[in-house]
Amino acid sequence: MNDVQIAKMLEFVARCADAKKLRQIAINADEKSVSTLAQAARLKLYSILPNDDPGTIEYAVWQSIYALEDVLKQERGKTILLSRTRQKIGRQGVVACVADLVLGKASDGFKMLEDRQMLKLSFEAIALQFPGKFDDRVLDAAKRRLGESDYEMK
Known part of the structure; x- marks a missing residue:
C-alpha cells in the first residue's frame, strides 16, 4: 500500500461503524505490515463495541x-x-x-x-x-x- 491508499483507508476507518469491516481492515493491514492502519482500525473497533x-x-x-x-x-x-x-x-x-x-x-x-x-x-x-x-x-x-x-x- 502506498501513502495515498493508507490515507484513504485511515479516513474510511475514522467514519466506519461496522465492526466486521474494521476487523478485516486490521487483519489485512497486519498482513501488509501497515501497523498505523491496523492500530487505527482496532482503536475504532474498540470505540464502537461498547453498548454504554x-x-x-x-x-x-x-x-x-x-x-x-x-x-x-x-x-x-x-x-x-x-x-x-x-x-x-x-x-x-x-x-x-x-x-x-x-x-x-x-x-x-x-x-x-x-x-x-x-x-x-x-x-x-x-x-x-x-x-x-x-x-x-x-x-x-x-x-x-x-x-x-x-x-x-x-
Whole structure:
C-alpha cells in the first residue's frame, strides 16, 4: 500500500461503524505490515463495541475489556473472554472492579496494553479519567503505575 491508499483507508476507518469491516481492515493491514492502519482500525473497533454511552465510565471499562480480549485473540489465535473481570463487574460494578485491579499488582492486561501503546485504555487511565469515582489510594496507585510506564498523563 502506498501513502495515498493508507490515507484513504485511515479516513474510511475514522467514519466506519461496522465492526466486521474494521476487523478485516486490521487483519489485512497486519498482513501488509501497515501497523498505523491496523492500530487505527482496532482503536475504532474498540470505540464502537461498547453498548454504554461514550463519556461514561461503563463505556471506558468495556472499551478496555474489548481491547484486551482482542489482544488475547491475536496472541492465541482463539477467542478468549475476560470471564473473571466480566463476573466481577456483574457482582460489584465497574467502579469496584477498576479499583481492585488498580490497587493490585500490574496485571497481564496492563502489560499487554503497554506493549501495544494503548495504556489510555488501561483501568489505571480510566481511574484518572473519572477521579470523582475513586478514592485517593486508587488514584495514587494509578498515577504511580502509569508514571512507571512513562505514560503521559493529561
